[in-house]
Amino acid sequence: MINLIWFFMIFIGIITSFLYNPIDFSTIIAQSAESTVKLCISLLGIMAIWSGIMKLCEKSGLIKIFYAVLKLPMKILFPKLEYKNERALYYIVMNLASNMLGLSNAATPFGIKAMEELQRINTNKDTASDYMVKFIIINSACIQLIPATVISIRANLGATSPSSIVIPTIITSAITLIIALVLEKVFRRWFI
Structure with missing residues (x-):
């Protein structure tokens, strides 16, 4: 149904x-079309660099520091997950670390692996588990410490101060995450 709606909107436009x-x-x-291709090519370079940096961070052990720092909050948000599937918790932390650095494309493979690991411990395979729902919420509303993609887009489009959005982004994304987690608790009580 949604495909038909999009088709008609685009067709009529x-x-x-x-x-x-x-x-x-x-x-x-x-x-x-020309500006889109130019933007995509410039973003490919930025994404390749940051994906490589994340791979280097993983190989050098820097990710273990991220893991150690984020493990405690993740234990609170995902109680008993590390005993059920520690790899899922590891991939969740990797995904969130990438998202916090504004590397959403680098975070995607970690998010997919995290969901696969969460599905392994899911007792009802046809329905998303509480862990899965909370991970999707946190992934979608993750705090952005360095919005690298947005900064690179602003720089490519000629912004005079492309990094001026860092502080507002941190504040806005933190507020969004808090509201999302509160709403998750409220809706869980109403619908479960």
């Missing part, structure tokens, strides 16, 4: 734009 001014429509499409 294209037809309306084309009927309104076909010359501008073609020019805008060409310019948008």
Whole structure:
């Protein structure tokens, strides 16, 4: 159903734009395609660098420091998980460390591995476990310490101070995470 809604929205937008001014429509499409390709290529470089840095951090043992720092809060958020599946907890910490550094693309493989490990201990395979739901919430509303992707996009688009968003991002993402965790507790009581 959602695919049909998106299709009609895009289709109606294209037809309306084309009927309104076909010359501008073609020019805008060409310019948008060109700027999109340029942006994607510049982001590929940034993502490759940060993914490599995360791999180096993992190989050098720096990730173990992240793991040691984040393990206590994760034990509180995911009680008894380390006894059920410590690899799941490790992948969750890796995912959150990557997200905190603003490396969402580098965090994705760790998130997938974490969900696979959480599925192994899930007693009801057709339904997301409480651990899975909480991980999705924390992953989606993770605190951003260094929003590297956004900073690189702002720099590529010519912002005069691309890193000026760091403090507002930390504050906003921290508030979002707190609200998300509170709502998770509230909804769990109402619906379970």
